[in-house]
Amino acid sequence: MKKVITVFAIIIFVPVILCAGIYLYIAWQYHDTYMNGVMINGIYAAGMTPEEVNDLLVQKTEDATFSIIDKSGKETEIPIMEMDYRHSYMDDLDRILDKQNPLMWGIKLADANVENETIEPKGTCDEKKLRDYLDGLDLIKNQADPEKVRVEIVRSKDGYQLIDETKNLLDVDLTIQTIVDAVLNGDTYVNLAVSDCYIPMEYTAGMKKTLRLWKKIDALQSIEIVCRFYDGDETVDASVISSWLLKDDKDDFSLDDDGNLMIDEEAVAQTVEKWANKHDSAGGPWQFNPTRGGTVTIEKGNYGYKLDQKKQKEYLLGLLKDKKSDKSEAIYSQRGYGKGSNDIGDTYIEVDMTNQTMYYYVNGRIKLQTPVVTGCTGKGNGTPQRVCYVYFMQRNRVLIGEDYRTPVSYWIAVYNNIGIHDASWRSKFGGEIYKTSGSHGCINTPTSEVSRLYDMVEVGTPVILFY
Numbered sequence: 001m002k003k004v005i006t007v008f009a010i011i012i013f014v015p016v017i018l019c020a021g022i023y024l025y026i027a028w029q030y031h032d033t034y035m036n037g038v039m040i041n042g043i044y045a046a047g048m049t050p051e052e053v054n055d056l057l058v059q060k061t062e063d064a065t066f067s068i069i070d071k072s073g074k075e076t077e078i079p080i081m082e083m084d085y086r087h088s089y090m091d092d093l094d095r096i097l098d099k100q101n102p103l104m105w106g107i108k109l110a111d112a113n114v115e116n117e118t119i120e121p122k123g124t125c126d127e128k129k130l131r132d133y134l135d136g137l138d139l140i141k142n143q144a145d146p147e148k149v150r151v152e153i154v155r156s157k158d159g160y161q162l163i164d165e166t167k168n169l170l171d172v173d174l175t176i177q178t179i180v181d182a183v184l185n186g187d188t189y190v191n192l193a194v195s196d197c198y199i200p201m202e203y204t205a206g207m208k209k210t211l212r213l214w215k216k217i218d219a220l221q222s223i224e225i226v227c228r229f230y231d232g233d234e235t236v237d238a239s240v241i242s243s244w245l246l247k248d249d250k251d252d253f254s255l256d257d258d259g260n261l262m263i264d265e266e267a268v269a270q271t272v273e274k275w276a277n278k279h280d281s282a283g284g285p286w287q288f289n290p291t292r293g294g295t296v297t298i299e300k301g302n303y304g305y306k307l308d309q310k311k312q313k314e315y316l317l318g319l320l321k322d323k324k325s326d327k328s329e330a331i332y333s334q335r336g337y338g339k340g341s342n343d344i345g346d347t348y349i350e351v352d353m354t355n356q357t358m359y360y361y362v363n364g365r366i367k368l369q370t371p372v373v374t375g376c377t378g379k380g381n382g383t384p385q386r387v388c389y390v391y392f393m394q395r396n397r398v399l400i401g402e403d404y405r406t407p408v409s410y411w412i413a414v415y416n417n418i419g420i421h422d423a424s425w426r427s428k429f430g431g432e433i434y435k436t437s438g439s440h441g442c443i444n445t446p447t448s449e450v451s452r453l454y455d456m457v458e459v460g461t462p463v464i465l466f467y
Helices: 002-029 050-060 090-098 102-110 127-135 172-184 205-221 238-244 265-279 309-322 433-437 447-456
Strands: 038-040 066-069 075-078 086-088 115-117 122-124 151-156 159-164 189-191 225-229 232-236 286-288 296-298 326-329 332-334 348-352 357-362 365-371 386-389 392-400 405-415 418-422 443-445 462-466
Touching: 038 090, 050 086, 050 090, 066 172, 075 127, 122 172, 127 172, 151 205, 159 205, 159 238, 172 189, 205 238, 225 265, 225 309, 232 238, 232 265, 238 265, 265 309, 286 462, 296 462, 357 447, 365 447, 386 405, 392 418, 405 447, 405 462, 418 447, 443 447
Parallel strands: 038 115, 066 189, 225 326, 348 462, 418 443
Antiparallel strands: 066 075, 086 122, 151 159, 225 232, 286 296, 348 357, 357 365, 386 462, 392 405, 405 418
């Protein structure tokens, strides 16, 4: 009987012990690998070590970037990949492994549920390389001495600027440590203002005085005045306004009795004069492309744009006084017709005195073409080369000279006492009549044609007289 019991015990307990040993052996295998049903950042990790999962996750992770954001919002990127930077998920991977119970592997194997884990990487890098790089960074290197911080107004090509070193004074040691900690934490940026890396400072009485003055300067420099000329714009911005602020012998800003900044009116006048020299076209010369082809140069004339410098200066001073921005046309004492580089434009009267032909163009198209007779060159009365304009028109006028008194039906005055008019006493026009039997200087025109011109043309239209 004893023998039977022994055999029975062996048959029952040996397999149990053997199975338990196998179960424990498999459980031991899971002391450094993940059990069934563990998903980490989309990777099924069953049977894998933390190191193996880390390698796979790092392969899926993009190269790291890191930026420092200062108080002004400016970003400075640090090339952390050059400092042997590498992502690592090991801290969280070890944590996930540590919390699993290897003895539960059998239950996990039978469990169809998946345990999803989402983890973030930390960073590893050569910390010495990172600290050395930060020490040479302008943001760190150019820090002011806390004992000698400046609050000053300085002039640059873009106008006056305020240097306020109290606003950007960093605690260098804290700043560097904050950046290092953020990099090693796997962050992509650090905001120095949010991280309290700036040293708060109180203004001295002198600093407060400078800030009050700066407020006045900034209010003026914030104005933008655009003056539109026929051939382009001139802009009055901070760079220009800064040159208009009046200073005394000590190079201090001059203030009036109300404490307002004073404007150097002479400087404003000089700027306006420069504009006039650049943009005025009145007086010539002109390059003109006549109907016959080629190019002619007309040196003189009374046509064109001319800036009213006095009124323009006063207008600018008024805007500055009111601290008002503006965009408006230049104030002209005399205006032309054209825009852009060609102040004549494409509507004009052309008198080709070599070919004794007059044309009237409207928007670039010929509306009238007629032979004419101009001033008699043989008697010294040749019509002068000029760029001028229609300045007066009259019907049934009597033309009076030293030795003549002649009534005409149509009078279009273009330059001094020279005009375009009918000449009923002539039966022929054109050719070389002007050389021996020309006018006293006017442009004699067939009545039928000058009557048409009179009805179409208007005062101000450019007139080009040339040979």
